[in-house]
Each structure stands twice: as structure tokens, then as C-alpha cells.
Amino acid sequence: MSESELGRKWDRCMADAVVKIGTGFGLGLVFSLTFFKRRMWPLAFGSGMGLGMAYSNCQHDFQAPYLLHGKYVKEQEQ
């Protein structure tokens, strides 16, 4: 992986993390205000979900060149 490609992947990871954590926080805020009587836990839950999804995406993005994609081939009975 070249350095420019690595830099692009990091940029994508950071942008993805910002968007996902913000979205999770926003959804948690909406649900906290509408259904959960302004409690704090939906915000923490939403932010944590967004952070986890962003981490998973980043991990997949960085491991992508080394992931082997295989498929099962059934043996033909002769």
C-alpha cells in the first residue's frame, strides 16, 4: 500500500467516524427527547454504536488488500 493510498484511507476513516458518531448522537438525541424522557443513555448508546460501526469500516478498509476471498466448490461425483 503506497503512502498516498494510506493517507486517503486515513482521511476516509476520519470522515466516516465523524459522520457516524454524529449520526448516532443525533438519533440518540431524538429518541431521548421523544420516548425516553431526556435520559442520557440513548445518546451514549447511539454515539457508541456509531463509533463501533466506524471502527469496523476502518478495520475492513485497512485489511482489504490482505483479505482473501474464496468460495466453496462442490466436488463433482463421477
Add this chain to the structure above:
Amino acid sequence: MVPRVWSLMRFLIKGSVAGGAVYLVYDQELLGPSDKSQAVLQRAEEVVPPAMYQLSQYVCEQTGLKMPQLPAPPKLNFHFRDTWNSGILTVMSALSVAPSKAREYSRDGWEYLKERIK
């Protein structure tokens, strides 16, 4: 009868707000792949500053307030990655020549002392 209708209305309003938020997230693919999130962020960076500027202009016009003109922020032309890389290269090359340089300087110092003692 009326309180029940009112509580039902309240539930429907809250449900529609929450459902609308969820649909917005699904429609804009905010929780999708990372390249879509990056595109959304870039779109937001293009749209939000002009919208904020227009809003501030509208508020100034309606209220009659005058927003003070802030000076432009200084543009930094500092390339952190290049300076860091060149710093690392300088440090590593200095470390690699350090033993030979130390030997050379100590030999020169010893020669100088021998000359002075004579």
C-alpha cells in the same frame, strides 16, 4: 376521551419525528459505507457555510444589527508530513554516522592534545 385523544396525538407526533429522523438517516446512507459518509461530509462542507452566512445576513437585516467584519484567518503553509519526514531522515542519518564521527573527533582531539603536550 379528550386526554386519550391528546395522548394518542402526542404519541403520533413523537413517532413521526423519530421515524422521520430514522428515514433521513436511511435515505442519506449516513450509516453506510465509508465513501458515502465522506461524500456526505464534503457536501455538508460545501452547503453549510454559505447557508450560515445567508442566515446571519437575514438576521442582521431583520434585527438591524451590524455584524463586525472579522479579519481573515492566517493561512498556514506548514507541511507537517514533509517536515516530519525530513526530520526523521535527518535524525536517522545523524545516528548512523554518529560512531564514525565520534571516532574521528576523538582522534583529532587526541592528536591536538599530543601536539599541545610536546
